Amino acid sequence: TGEGAEFDLAIIGGGPGGYSAAFRAADLGLRVALIEKHATLGGVCLNVGCIPSKALLHVAAVKEEARRLAMHGVTLGEPTLDLDKLKDFKSATIGWLTGGLAQMARQRKVEVIHGTAAFSSPDGLGVAAGRGHRTVGFRHCIIAVGSSSIRLPFLPEDPRIVDSTGALELPFILERMLVIGGGIIGLEMATVYSALGAKVDVVERLDGLLTGVDRDAVEIWQTENAHRFGDIFLEASLENAVAGSDGITVTIAGSPPVERCYDLVLQAAGRRPNGAALGLEMAGIEPDARGFIAADSQMRTSVPHIFAVGDITGEPMLAHKAVHEGHVAAEAVAGMKSHFDVSVIPSVAYTDPEIAWVGITEDAAKAAGRKVRVGKFPWAASGRAIANGAAYGTTRLVFDQETLRVIGGVIVGPNAGDMIGEICLAIEMGADAVDIGRTIHPHPTLGETIGLATEMSEGVCTDLP
Ligand code: FAD
Numbered sequence: 001t002g003e004g005a006e007f008d009l010a011i012i013g014g015g016p017g018g019y020s021a022a023f024r025a026a027d028l029g030l031r032v033a034l035i036e037k038h039a040t041l042g043g044v045c046l047n048v049g050c051i052p053s054k055a056l057l058h059v060a061a062v063k064e065e066a067r068r069l070a071m072h073g074v075t076l077g078e079p080t081l082d083l084d085k086l087k088d089f090k091s092a093t094i095g096w097l098t099g100g101l102a103q104m105a106r107q108r109k110v111e112v113i114h115g116t117a118a119f120s121s122p123d124g125l126g127v128a129a130g131r132g133h134r135t136v137g138f139r140h141c142i143i144a145v146g147s148s149s150i151r152l153p154f155l156p157e158d159p160r161i162v163d164s165t166g167a168l169e170l171p172f173i174l175e176r177m178l179v180i181g182g183g184i185i186g187l188e189m190a191t192v193y194s195a196l197g198a199k200v201d202v203v204e205r206l207d208g209l210l211t212g213v214d215r216d217a218v219e220i221w222q223t224e225n226a227h228r229f230g231d232i233f234l235e236a237s238l239e240n241a242v243a244g245s246d247g248i249t250v251t252i253a254g255s256p257p258v259e260r261c262y263d264l265v266l267q268a269a270g271r272r273p274n275g276a277a278l279g280l281e282m283a284g285i286e287p288d289a290r291g292f293i294a295a296d297s298q299m300r301t302s303v304p305h306i307f308a309v310g311d312i313t314g315e316p317m318l319a320h321k322a323v324h325e326g327h328v329a330a331e332a333v334a335g336m337k338s339h340f341d342v343s344v345i346p347s348v349a350y351t352d353p354e355i356a357w358v359g360i361t362e363d364a365a366k367a368a369g370r371k372v373r374v375g376k377f378p379w380a381a382s383g384r385a386i387a388n389g390a391a392y393g394t395t396r397l398v399f400d401q402e403t404l405r406v407i408g409g410v411i412v413g414p415n416a417g418d419m420i421g422e423i424c425l426a427i428e429m430g431a432d433a434v435d436i437g438r439t440i441h442p443h444p445t446l447g448e449t450i451g452l453a454t455e456m457s458e459g460v461c462t463d464l465p
Contacts, residue, residue, distance in 0.1 A: 007033045009333050010125055010138035012117045012278070015043015016319040017310025018144035019101055020326030026108035028334040033136055034105060035127055037116040040098040041105065043146055044311075045319040047094060048165040053188050054350055055093040056168070059086065060195030061352045061414075068389045081196060087170055118279035122303060126279075140305045140333045143285075143293060144326065145278060147271040147311035152180070158243040161265045164189060174198050174263035178250060180238060182209035184349045186268030191351045193264075194228040201260065203233040203252055205269070210349060213357045217394060217410045221355045224392055224412075233258070241265065273312045297339040299329035307333065321345050344408075344427050348417035353393065356420035359408030359427050362398055371401035375433070375457035377449045379413055384444035390414050395449035397423065397436070399457065404432045409450075419447050433457070 009025050011018045014036030022034040040047060066076045105112050113136065115129030125136045149163035159171070167189045177193050179186045182204030190200045202209070209232065210218050222232075233252050240251040247261040273291040280287060284303050287293050293308040295301055301308050307329040310322030324342065331338035346358040365372040379385035379393035393413025400407050409423035426436055437454035441447055 005123060005137035005139050007031050007111075007136065007138045009033070009140045009142065009330070010035065010117075010136050011142045011144055012125070013043065013144035013146055013274075013310070013312075014038070014041040014101075014112070015144060015146050015310060015322065016045045017146070017312075017322035017326040018043065018142065019105070020323040021142050021144065021309060021330040022110045022326075023104060023108055024327045024330035025333060026110050028330065028336075030330075030334060032108075032110045033113055033138070034110050035113045035115060035117045035125070035136065037114070039114065040094075041101040041112065042094070042098045043144075045322075046097050046101070048168055050319050051097060052090045052094055052168045053164075053185075053192070055090045056086070056170075056192040057188060057350050057352070059089075060191050063195045064352050072389065081173065083170060083173060090168070090170075116277075118277060119282040120279065122283045122306070140307070141283075142299075142326070142329050142333070143275070143278070143301070143306065143308040143312055144310045144322070145274040145312050146322075147273050147317055149267060150270045150272050152238070152267055152269060154238070155241050155265070155267065156243045156248075158248065160243065160248050160263065161241070161267065163267050167193070167264070167266045170196075171264070176247065176260075176262045176264075177201070178203065178248075178260070178262040178265045179268060180266065181268035181270070182206070182232070182234075183268065183270075184210070184347070186266065187349055187351050189266055189268065191225075191228065195352075198263075199230045200228070201230040201233065201262075203236050203238060205235070205237055207235050209234075210355065212347065212361070213355065214361045214363045214396075214410055217355065217357070217396070217412050220392060220394055220412045221349075221351070221353065224353050225351070271311065271317055273314075275312055295325075297328075297341065298332040299325050299340060300332065316345055316347065318345065318347070342428070344424055346420045346424050348420065350417055353390065353413050354416035355410070355412045356416040357408070357410040358420055358424050359406075360398055361408055361410060362396070365398060365408070372407070373399045373401055373404070373457045375399065375453040375455065377453040377456050379446070379449060382444070382446065382449050382452070384446055384448070385413065387444070388414065388446075390446070393446070393449075395419075395453045397433075397450070397453045397457070399433050404434070406431055406433065406436060409453075411449075413446065415446055419450065422447065422450055 008030040010033045115127035117125045120126045177198045177200045179190045179202045239253045249261045252258040292314040295308045299307045309325035311317040344359045348356040376396040380391045398408035433454040441451040
């Protein structure tokens with residue numbers, strides 16, 4: 001297909017999946033077009049996701065640290081907020097990174113085309129930009145168009161009802177906020193706004209926050225966050241929302257129903273794939289009922305010269321998964337035998353404290369009837385954690401009962417997201433409890449708790465030779 005085409009590879013979408021694929025393919029000698037409808041590269045992650053949220057969460061964490069310091073005798077005084085300066089810091093962080101991507105594309109001679117792409121045939125795309133239109137012929141294509149947040153249909157159109165993109169714009173200082181959705185994105189934004197002085201309620205349809213991770217670990221997280229949140233409504237849903245001059249008045253179902261008025265309502269109740277206007281039928285690709293595009297382990301769709309990576313392929317919708325898939329797809333296009341063959345993909349809520357987990361959790365293992373041993377190291381016994389005012393934290397490892405190989409882990413506490421990488425590596429390398437327990441970790445560090453957790457499960461360090 002696409003003989004004599006202008007490009008060996010056309011990539012639709014300049015997010016983590018798309019730009020990673022573009023750079024890898026160019027490094028492998030392919031002629032690459034990277035098509036992005038927004039003015040900057042980086043996708044959701046850099047522009048309105050991972051990075052701006054972390055810039056604001058850093059501010060929240062420092063403010064929290066100052067609060068804790070006051071308990072240890074160092075009072076820094078009441079912080080004041082200059083919203084415009086904070087926005088400038090966030091924008092500068094994004095600008096630095098998106099500018100870097102544009103430069104990396106230039107260095108690699110990736111042709112960045114700004115416009116909205118749709119398939120016109122199995123080998124061609126039409127790209128619309130303003131009043132202009134061009135066609136792009138390709139031998140291979142990677143679809144990396146990502147996802148958008150789901151808009152709840154019964155909510156009125158009102159600037160005070162926002163998705164994560166709207167919330168990250170920090171539209172105004174507010175007192176009362178409702179977050180719909182107790183997952184990672186909702187709770188990260190709740191953390192930011194509470195640090196900025198808002199009282200934040202959370203409403204979640206399921207019976208707990210952060211589903212997918214052990215309940216007792218979430219309990220520790222929730223206890224540490226108790227001062228941050230107002231009410232957390234579980235197994236609850238919104239019945240009604242009315243925009244008025246005083247705010248958005250919502251009714252939360254229950255007996256009796258609760259009626260509250262908020263200055264800002266954030267919808268963080270899931271994301272949906274962006275493939276609807278791509279003309280997939282022109283390429284012969286049929287998405288599933290929810291709009292996701294299926295791909296094999298080389299990220300190839302049912303049409304062999306067209307690949308799909310990132311959020312458009314389904315859960316988990318995470319940047320590190322998109323990047324990894326982008327590399328696999330680019331290498332497959334270049335004729336390499338690469339496959340997406342990972343054992344685990346970590347999840348992190350970069351809240352304060354952080355909570356990070358990977359692999360099989362203790363709750364999931366028990367529910368599946370799998371025989372495991374668990375090593376839990378309470379940070380109350382870690383010198384560094386106590387010195388850092390984080391004695392509440394925990395590190396826990398899940399081992400296969402027979403082989404004592406590590407198959408999962410959960411960490412609650414500052415820097416949990418940075419620490420979980422060691423457990424990912426251990427799982428990928430097939431490490432067992434002895435490998436981890438006898439690896440000398442630097443003292444005194446929070447990372448040391450990973451080694452120490454192996455000693456907390458009876459016999460795990462002595463059962464193997
Ligand atoms: P995207 O990043 O969505 O990029 C797709 C790109 O395609 C977009 O730039 C879009 O403009 C473009 N596009 C779409 N259609 C077309 C078209 N027809 N023509 C041209 N261009 C098109 N993940 C993490 O791993 N860690 C985090 O901390 C994290 N934090 C997040 C915080 C928030 C608030 C949100 C919303 C998400 C967060 N995520 C995080 C998820 C992460 O952002 C996504 O998983 C990641 O961006 C997906 O990458 P992608 O390449 O698949 O798609």
